[in-house]
Amino acid sequence: xxxxxxxxxxxxxxxxxxxxxxxxxxxxxxxxxxxxxxxxxxxxxxxxxxxxxxxxxxxxxxxxxxxxxxxxxxxxxxxxxxxxxxxxxxxxxxxxxxxxxxxxxxxxxxxxxxxxxxxxxxxxxxxxxxxxxxxxxxxx
Numbered sequence: 001x002x003x004x005x006x007x008x009x010x011x012x013x014x015x016x017x018x019x020x021x022x023x024x025x026x027x028x029x030x031x032x033x034x035x036x037x038x039x040x041x042x043x044x045x046x047x048x049x050x051x052x053x054x055x056x057x058x059x060x061x062x063x064x065x066x067x068x069x070x071x072x073x074x075x076x077x078x079x080x081x082x083x084x085x086x087x088x089x090x091x092x093x094x095x096x097x098x099x100x101x102x103x104x105x106x107x108x109x110x111x112x113x114x115x116x117x118x119x120x121x122x123x124x125x126x127x128x129x130x131x132x133x134x135x136x137x138x139x140x
Contacts, residue, residue, distance in 0.1 A: 037110045039123045040097060042130040045070075054095045057088065059109040060128070064101055068138040070131065078105040085116050092118055099124035099131070 008015055040048055048054060056073040058065055065075040076084050078100070088096075096118060098106040106123040113121050124131065132138065 037107070037114065037121050037123060039125040041125050042134045042136060045097065045124060045131070046136065048095075048097070052095050054097055055088070055091045057096055057098045057109070057113075058100065058128075059098060059105045060100045064128075066140065068128065068132070068140050070099065070128075071137065071139050073099070078109050081109055081112050085112070089116075095120040095122065097122045097124055100127050102129045103127040 049056075056070050058069050058073040058075045059078040059081060060069070060075065061077045061079070062075065065073075065077075069075065074088065076087065096113065098109045098113070098121065100106045100109070103123060103126055106127060110121045110123050126133075128138075
């Protein structure tokens, strides 16, 4: 036990950073909401797909997209979204749901879309990981 306490004393700054990160994690969804970007859950998205004329934008890289994706999803990797934004400008008036593998790139992509004049943007909460966990259909 003394060894652990000594380790903590010597590395107190690392533990302080760890606790700060853990304390701030619950606020990440609020940050996205503050920007006017909502999320949709994997179990809710099929209903949204039926009821609304949405565009699904998958910002995963090409290899991930080829492995599995939601049917009719369009793929523009996050690394090319800024330069290829004109390819989806025609969808500005439609709701867009942005997805990726786990949801991190989706939030960044939603910000890019918002900066480029898109207004009805949602992200898939939990990304494709949540989608497949719900046993929802995928294409490859």
